Each structure stands twice: as structure tokens, then as C-alpha cells.
Amino acid sequence: MMKKCTSSNLRRKLTECIFVRRHATESACVWRLSPKNLSLPRGMSQSWHRPHPHCSPRSSSCRADKQQITRRFGSSSLTSLRPPTKRDLAHFRSILAPHQIITTLDDNNNNDNDDDDELDSYNRDWTNRYQGHSALVLRPQTTQQVSSIVAHCHQHRIPLVPRGGNTGLCGGSTPLSYEVVLSLEFMKDVYSIEPSSGILHAQAGCTLHDLHEYASQRGHLFPLDIGSKGTCQIGGNVSTNAGGQYYYRWGGLHGNVVGLEVVLPDGRVLRLNMPRGPRDFADTMDNAGSFRGGCHRKDNTGYDLKHLFIGAEGTLGVITELAVACPPLPTSKHVVMLVCESYSAVLEVLAHAKQELGEILSAIELMDWQTLSLVRNSLPVAGGTGEALLLDQMLHTNHGINTVYSPSYSQSIPTPTPLYLLVETQGSNSEHDASKMDSFLTRLYEASTISNGFLAADSKRMHTLWNIREACNPAVSRSGYVYKYDVSLPIEEYMDVANEVKERLSSRGALDLFPETAVCVWGHLADGNAHINVVTPGIFRKDELLASHVDELVYGSVLRRRGSISAEHGIGQSKNEILRQIKDASVMDVMVQLKQLFDPHGIMNPGKVLPTDTLLRNHDQSK
Amino acid sequence: MKILVPIKRVIDYAIKIRVDPSKGPHAVQQANVKMSMNPFCEIAVEEAIRLKEAKQNKDDEVVAVSIGPKQCSETIRTALAMGADRGIHIETKGDVRGDYIDLQPWGIANLLKGVVEKEDKVDLVLLGKQSIDSDCGQTGPLLAGLLNAPQATFAAKVTRGDDGSFVVDRETDAGTETIKLKTANVPAVITCDLRLNTPRYPTMPNIMKAKKKSVQVISLEDMVKELGLNLDDVLKPRNQVVEVYEPPPRKEGEFVESVDALVGKLKEKGLVG
Numbered sequence: 001m002m003k004k005c006t007s008s009n010l011r012r013k014l015t016e017c018i019f020v021r022r023h024a025t026e027s028a029c030v031w032r033l034s035p036k037n038l039s040l041p042r043g044m045s046q047s048w049h050r051p052h053p054h055c056s057p058r059s060s061s062c063r064a065d066k067q068q069i070t071r072r073f074g075s076s077s078l079t080s081l082r083p084p085t086k087r088d089l090a091h092f093r094s095i096l097a098p099h100q101i102i103t104t105l106d107d108n109n110n111n112d113n114d115d116d117d118e119l120d121s122y123n124r125d126w127t128n129r130y131q132g133h134s135a136l137v138l139r140p141q142t143t144q145q146v147s148s149i150v151a152h153c154h155q156h157r158i159p160l161v162p163r164g165g166n167t168g169l170c171g172g173s174t175p176l177s178y179e180v181v182l183s184l185e186f187m188k189d190v191y192s193i194e195p196s197s198g199i200l201h202a203q204a205g206c207t208l209h210d211l212h213e214y215a216s217q218r219g220h221l222f223p224l225d226i227g228s229k230g231t232c233q234i235g236g237n238v239s240t241n242a243g244g245q246y247y248y249r250w251g252g253l254h255g256n257v258v259g260l261e262v263v264l265p266d267g268r269v270l271r272l273n274m275p276r277g278p279r280d281f282a283d284t285m286d287n288a289g290s291f292r293g294g295c296h297r298k299d300n301t302g303y304d305l306k307h308l309f310i311g312a313e314g315t316l317g318v319i320t321e322l323a324v325a326c327p328p329l330p331t332s333k334h335v336v337m338l339v340c341e342s343y344s345a346v347l348e349v350l351a352h353a354k355q356e357l358g359e360i361l362s363a364i365e366l367m368d369w370q371t372l373s374l375v376r377n378s379l380p381v382a383g384g385t386g387e388a389l390l391l392d393q394m395l396h397t398n399h400g401i402n403t404v405y406s407p408s409y410s411q412s413i414p415t416p417t418p419l420y421l422l423v424e425t426q427g428s429n430s431e432h433d434a435s436k437m438d439s440f441l442t443r444l445y446e447a448s449t450i451s452n453g454f455l456a457a458d459s460k461r462m463h464t465l466w467n468i469r470e471a472c473n474p475a476v477s478r479s480g481y482v483y484k485y486d487v488s489l490p491i492e493e494y495m496d497v498a499n500e501v502k503e504r505l506s507s508r509g510a511l512d513l514f515p516e517t518a519v520c521v522w523g524h525l526a527d528g529n530a531h532i533n534v535v536t537p538g539i540f541r542k543d544e545l546l547a548s549h550v551d552e553l554v555y556g557s558v559l560r561r562r563g564s565i566s567a568e569h570g571i572g573q574s575k576n577e578i579l580r581q582i583k584d585a586s587v588m589d590v591m592v593q594l595k596q597l598f599d600p601h602g603i604m605n606p607g608k609v610l611p612t613d614t615l616l617r618n619h620d621q622s623k
Numbered sequence: 624m625k626i627l628v629p630i631k632r633v634i635d636y637a638i639k640i641r642v643d644p645s646k647g648p649h650a651v652q653q654a655n656v657k658m659s660m661n662p663f664c665e666i667a668v669e670e671a672i673r674l675k676e677a678k679q680n681k682d683d684e685v686v687a688v689s690i691g692p693k694q695c696s697e698t699i700r701t702a703l704a705m706g707a708d709r710g711i712h713i714e715t716k717g718d719v720r721g722d723y724i725d726l727q728p729w730g731i732a733n734l735l736k737g738v739v740e741k742e743d744k745v746d747l748v749l750l751g752k753q754s755i756d757s758d759c760g761q762t763g764p765l766l767a768g769l770l771n772a773p774q775a776t777f778a779a780k781v782t783r784g785d786d787g788s789f790v791v792d793r794e795t796d797a798g799t800e801t802i803k804l805k806t807a808n809v810p811a812v813i814t815c816d817l818r819l820n821t822p823r824y825p826t827m828p829n830i831m832k833a834k835k836k837s838v839q840v841i842s843l844e845d846m847v848k849e850l851g852l853n854l855d856d857v858l859k860p861r862n863q864v865v866e867v868y869e870p871p872p873r874k875e876g877e878f879v880e881s882v883d884a885l886v887g888k889l890k891e892k893g894l895v896g
């Protein structure tokens with residue numbers, strides 16, 4: 001069939017094939033993926049990404065739309081899911097103050113435009129890939145308000161999307177359609193931190209940055225740190241079990257979250273190992289008197305329910321308060337940027353770091369040459385900033401010359417490209433740490449494991465090194481359309497997936513079919529967590545064919561190595577259909593049963609995490 | 624060409640200073656706090672190394688000198704790792720504070736004058752324009768006065784002429800001023816401002832080389848004796864710190880719910896007629 005096709009013909013035929021198959025079924029349909037799809041011939045793959053909804057904005061009166069929308073939400077019991085009406089709005093107005101509600105439901109007043117624009121930011125994720133059509137945003141300030149809202153929605157079958165800082169990368173906090181957005185942005189009180197245990201008690205809407213400030217002013221360190229710290233909220237972080245750069249040293253949220261207060265989808269409030277707050281909760285709860293106990297690091301009394309909500313992405317309940325254990329604030333920090341010429345050298349650095357830096361090692365982050373050259377390109381050519389000057393030294397680029405990585409050509413790229421490691425230590429004694437760092441660096445340099453290193457002598461330069469690391473994501477995202485992957489791999493095979501993808505995308509056949517790509521890798525080396533980003537520099541439109549091709553390459557490669565297809569970004573609405581392919585049937589069944597137990601009406605963040613048709617099937621089976 | 628660069632170890636600029644009012648003038652907490660090289664001193668070290676690199680003369684030397692407790696040796700090592708050739712550490716006892724409490728610019732300038740004379744044939748003394756703990760900005764000018772040397776402060780650009788003179792662009796409120804400093808038997812004294820350069824990172828090759836460079840350590844008492852100065856004169860503060868306190872916290876803003884409420888509040892505070 002393909003014998004006499006020219007490359008442009010071939011591309012057109014393939015594109016037609018995919019779109020014809022899409023339109024043959026419903027436009028909001030979902031792909032069924034069978035194991036054999038993983039090794040489809042090149043170019044003929046099905047997209048793992050769901051196509052965007054085609055329903056008209058905000059008018060859920062169209063019946064065809066409604067059917068599509070209902071299908072997307074899944075469960076057939078949810079054909080009774082409905083959007084909020086003016087009567088619901090009136091009820092919410094009796095619970096909340098005017099500034100806590102943003103809506104276009106009562107279109108009578110002329111201030112529509114303001115609310116329209118405000119609603120837009122709630123209907124979109126920050127990468128602009130997902131678009132919802134909510135007409136109502138509620139912004140409660142207390143747990144009691146959250147509970148009343150959720151109870152009402154449960155009773156009237158109104159779907160909800162809990163929302164924090166909207167910094168997620170899988171569209172988990174963006175409505176699929178007309179769901180009510182429940183934003184916790186006004187619940188930002190930090191209550192207290194216990195001096196001896198370091199347990200910090202705060203509401204779920206606090207930004208991560210505020211928690212860091214609060215804890216460090218009181219001699220403690222908040223144990224989670226990620227790039228979006230200025231915007232993300234701790235409730236969202238816990239709901240997505242965010243990882244971040246301190247995962248290796250201080251562990252994940254499952255270990256550090258000591259207690260949670262969560263509102264279940266029927267409105268009940270669960271206080272799980274929580275301290276007494278500044279208000280007397282017993283009075284404000286309907287089931288007053290059932291709240292007992294305090295907050296302890298160790299409490300083995302019954303099933304530890306809080307773990308279900310950590311990482312549930314808002315599908316089992318809304319987190320409203322938390323208690324997090326914070327370690328004491330380290331007083332000495334050292335940061336160094338190392339240059340390695342090969343991945344085997346990187347592995348040696350990792351081994352030495354764990355061995356010699358030992359307990360003071362707090363972060364070890366990998367970046368590759370392609371990523372850093374894109375970061376350099378995003379900075380002014382003249383290179384006035386500290387970051388730009390350092391990158392010029394690190395990348396061996398000449399001042400002012402653009403060297404965007406290109407897989408197919410360019411003689412100015414050093415081959416093989418070097419890999420960069422940011423190594424940070426945090427401890428309690430600056431002299432000891434400096435001496436450990438010194439012997440660590442000396443040994444590596446003398447053995448030629450590292451070809452160079454840049455030591456940050458003061459805080460300003462430490463920030464510069466971290467700024468370079470944190471600029472990876474934004475810089476790559478701004479340079480073109482990004483096909484983003486966040487995977488867990490055995491550490492020895494960390495670079496293998498990206499190398500495979502690079503090779504396939506730079507082969508003769510691929511170059512004829514697809515636009516030029518750059519494969520960028522950065523991530524948390526010690527956790528085996530690689531952020532693989534395939535970007536088309538200069539092209540900001542998604543190429544469907546390329547998307548499905550890269551999906552197949554990356555996921556196929558990761559699954560062959562028994563890696564995880566989502567290390568820390570979660571599932572949201574972008575990866576839920578893959579879940580059934582990668583989990584055993586029994587595991588899926590239990591997950592679905594749990595979802596039905598907590599959320600029998602399916603109102604809590606529908607269409608996220610679990611594949612959309614699982615509840616449908618189960619419901620039919622249970623009849 | 625020999626360039627002397629005095630450097631100071633101060634509390635890291637990014638650290639939030641903690642003030643304990645019960646300790647009187649010693650209110651600023653220095654224990655267990657991260658210390659680094661004063662940012663302006665870093666700029667001075669960088670400039671000295673650049674001047675040396677511009678001439679590519681093997682006999683050129685950059686000497687870093689610091690006065691402070693034994694941890695100052697770390698600061699001197701950083702200067703060596705950036706590219707300085709040699710270090711001099713005048714070691715003080717651990718409780719002697721350099722942040723405007725014990726060691727003050729007059730004492731420092733006298734010590735540095737002694738170092739310059741002892742070193743012999745120093746062509747240039749490059750200092751930071753001020754330190755970020757005391758913010759005096761006096762050490763450079765005092766030193767120039769004591770040495771009877773030509774000086775230029777707030778340098779934004781430094782070039783060396785073939786006749787051994789230094790041409791300095793200075794940043795002033797009125798604009799940029801260009802000054803030529805002729806050096807005869809005394810060194811030129813230049814203090815460095817922020818825009819002069821961006822200090823380099825110590826890289827691995829230089830960190831390794833720095834381990835072999837020499838640092839002469841001499842106690843303050845011995846140095847003072849050698850120079851024929853009086854220890855009390857050097858250590859006696861010319862200015863006395865009366866009180867140290869934190870600035871009053873910024874008052875939190877108030878959220879209002881409507882334009883009318885905003886106008887009402889503004890009227891209340893008498894800001895609007």
C-alpha cells in the first residue's frame with residue numbers, strides 16, 4: 001500500500017486514516033487500547049490523548065452535547081448528573097458572601113464581562129491544553145462552607161472540580177464541561193507549628209511558598225519543594241502526591257503528611273489525625289462529638305485512611321486542612337553544578353554522592369545539553385544575567401550565538417553532548433559540609449569522572465544555579481509545542497528512552513514525515529524520575545501525527561522497561577485511559593469499588609484518574 | 624604588577640538577619656548563620672583577576688588579604704579558587720566582631736596600610752565600595768588618605784594604561800566621571816561598585832589549583848606588633864553602636880469588597896477629600 005507514496009502523500013494518508021477513524025465513532029469517544037497496539041508499525045498508532053471536547057461553550061442546553069458530556073463523565077448512573085441552575089445559585093448565595101461566587105448563570109446584570117474573564121482562568125489550565133465550560137466558581141473560606149456546598153451537590157447530582165493553584169500538568173483541576181469549580185484559594189490560614197515535633201497545621205489553600213516562609217521563620221523546613229512553589233497550593237500538592245526536588249532527602253508526602261481533614265463527596269467531614277484548631281470544630285460540625293483525638297507522628301489505630309486521599313487527585317474528596325511534619329531548618333547549604341561527558345560518569349557521581357555526601361545530600365538533579373541550550377536561548381543574547389553568563393561557560397557556546405539543538409544537523413554541537421548535574425547538600429555544620437563537598441569534588445575531578453564543576457560560594461549564586469534548573473520547564477515550553485512525559489525508570493536506564501526516541505526521530509523516514517524536534521531530558525536523578533520533553537522549536541501548534549508517534553515511542557519504551565508512565569505528575573484527564581492497560585484487572589476493580597464507595601453519585605471531579613467508562617461497566621454488572 | 628585585594632567575611636546577603644534586642648549592640652545574631660564573602664569584595668577580586676588576565680604577565684600577582692576569625696580562611700580559599708595567587712589572613716580571636724562593633728574602618732585601614740608597606744611594590748589596592756553589614760564605605764578612602772595615595776571610588780570600569788596608570792569610570796549621581804590615577808611610589812586605591820563586573824564561579828580546575836596556593840596566617844596581635852601599632856588603638860571603635868533594632872513591620876493591607884467601600888476607607892484615612 002505504501003510502495004509508491006511520496007512522503008507528503010504518505011503523511012496525508014496517515015492523517016486521513018486517523019481522523020476518519022476518529023469521526024466514525026463519537027467525537028468525544030475514547031480509544032480502547034489493546035496490548036498489541038504497543039508495537040504498531042511506525043506512523044500508524046492511535047492517540048493516547050483524548051481529543052478536545054467539541055461542545056459549544058457554556059450552553060449545556062443542547063441535548064446532543066449533554067449526551068456527549070455525560071458519556072465523558074462515565075457512569076450511567078450519572079445520566080442524572082446535571083449542571084447548576086439559578087436555584088442552586090440562590091442556595092449557594094445563602095451560604096457564601098458575594099465575592100466568593102463567580103458566575104455567569106444569572107446573565108441579567110451587566111457586569112458579565114468581568115465574570116466572563118474571571119471564569120476563563122478557572123476553565124483553563126496553565127499550559128492552555130485543556131478547556132472547560134464551567135459557569136460557576138465557588139470560593140469557600142471554611143470547612144463548613146465546603147461541606148455544605150458538597151452536600152448540596154451530592155443531593156442534586158451536580159459535578160464538582162476541586163481546585164488549588166492550577167499548576168497541574170494533566171488537566172486534573174480543569175473542568176471537562178459544566179462542573180462547578182470549587183476553589184480553595186481563600187482557605188489560606190496557616191494555624192501553627194509545634195516547636196518540638198515540627199508539625200505544621202494549615203488550611204489547604206495556602207501556597208507552598210507561604211508555608212516555606214512560615215516554617216523557616218520558626219526554624220523549620222517545609223519538606224516539599226517544587227518549581228511552581230509561588231502558585232501551587234498545598235491541598236493540590238497533597239492531592240497529586242507531588243514529588244519535587246527534596247523527595248530523596250526528606251521523603252514524599254505519604255510520609256510527611258501526618259493528618260488530613262477531608263470533605264467526602266456526600267458532605268461528611270473526616271478529621272484524620274488532626275490537631276485541635278483555633279476554632280472549636282465540634283460546634284461547627286453536624287456530627288459534633290464524633291471528633292476525637294489529636295495529631296501524632298505515630299498512631300496505629302485502625303486503617304490509615306488519609307493515604308487514600310493523598311494522590312487521589314480530588315476524586316475521593318476535597319482536602320481542606322492538613323498537618324505536615326517539618327524537619328528542622330538546615331543551616332548550611334552548598335550547591336555545585338557538575339559537568340559529565342557520559343551517562344556512566346553520571347552514575348558514578350550519583351554513587352559517590354550517596355556514599356560520601358551521605359546524609360547531607362539533599363538534591364541531585366540532571367539536565368541535558370539540549371535542555372540547557374534552550375534555557376540559554378530563552379535568555380537575552382547579550383547575556384547580562386548571572387544565569388546567562390554561567391550557561392555560556394557551561395555550554396561552551398560563543399557569546400550571542402544561537403545554538404538550538406537540532407537532531408539532524410549542526411556542526412557546532414559537541415558530540416556526544418555533556419550532561420549536567422546540580423548537587424545540593426544541606427546540613428547543620430558549614431565547615432563539616434564544606435569539607436565533605438571538597439573531598440567529594442576532588443575525588444571526582446581527579447578520577448576525571450567530572451570534566452568541570454561550578455561551585456556556588458554564596459546564596460546569590462546558589463539561587464542562580466537553582467534558577468537554571470527551574471527554568472528548564474518554562475524555557476522548553478516557550479520554545480515550541482511540547483509533548484510532555486514524566487516517567488520513572490530504573491536509574492541505569494534513565495537516558496535510554498530519550499536516546500531511543502532521539503534516534504527514531506532523527507532517522508531518514510521520520511525527518512520526511514515530521515517537523516524537526518528536540519528531545520530534552522531533565523529530572524530527579526536519585527528517584528529515577530525523568531521528565532522527557534519532545535519539543536518542536538518554533539512551531540507552537542500540536543502535530544497530531546507526531547503526537548501519536550511520540551506517544552507510542554515513549555510509552556512503548558517505558559513499559560517495555562517496566563517503568564511508570566507517570567512518576568509524579570499524576571493522571572488527571574490526560575492519562576486516565578491508559579490506566580486499564582497498565583494495571584491488573586483486580587487492581588482496577590478495587591480502585592473502582594473504592595470510588596463508588598466514597599462517591600456513589602460520581603460528582604467529585606468526574607472523568608479524572610479513572611477511565612471514563614469503568615463506572616459504566618461496573619454499574620451495568622452490578623444490576 | 625601586584626594587586627592587593629582586601630576581602631571581608633560577612634553574613635550572607637540573602638539571609639534574613641535575626642535581631643535579639645536583649646543583647647544590646649551585639650543584637651545581630653551571628654552564631655550558626657551562613658557567612659560569605661562580601662559581594663562588593665567578590666567584584667574586587669574578579670576585577671583584579673581580569674586585570675591580571677588582560678596583561679598575561681607571569682610576574683603579575685593578585686594577593687587576597689582578610690582580617691577576621693579563623694573561618695576567614697574559607698573566604699580566602701574562595702578568592703584563591705576564583706584565581707587569586709596568594710592569601711594573607713590576619714587572624715582575630717573568635718569573639719572580635721567586624722560588623723561595626725569592634726573592628727572598624729579606621730583600625731582596618733591602619734592594618735592594611737601596614738600590609739601594603741610590608742608587601743612592597745603594590746601597584747593597586749582594589750576594595751569593595753562598602754560591606755553589607757556595616758555599610759560604612761570608609762575603608763577605601765581612609766586607606767588612600769593614610770597612604771597618601773590617589774583614589775577613585777564607585778568604579779564602574781577600570782583599565783590599566785601602559786604607563787602604569789589606571790583609568791577609572793566612576794558612577795556618580797550626576798553621571799559618569801572618568802579619572803586617571805597615576806601611580807608613582809604609592810599604589811592607586813580603587814573601590815568597586817556593583818556594575819563593574821559579574822564575579823566568576825570557582826571552577827574545578829581552579830579549585831584544585833587553589834589547594835596548592837599559600838595563605839600566610841598571622842595573628843592580629845603579632846601583626847600589630849610587627850607594624851609598630853597599638854592594639855587598643857586598632858581595636859578601639861571610633862563610633863559606638865547605641866542600639867540595633869529591626870525596622871517596624873510593614874502594615875498589612877486591607878481587602879475591601881467594593882469600590883464604594885474603597886472610597887469610604889480612603890475618606891476615613893483622610894487621603895481623599
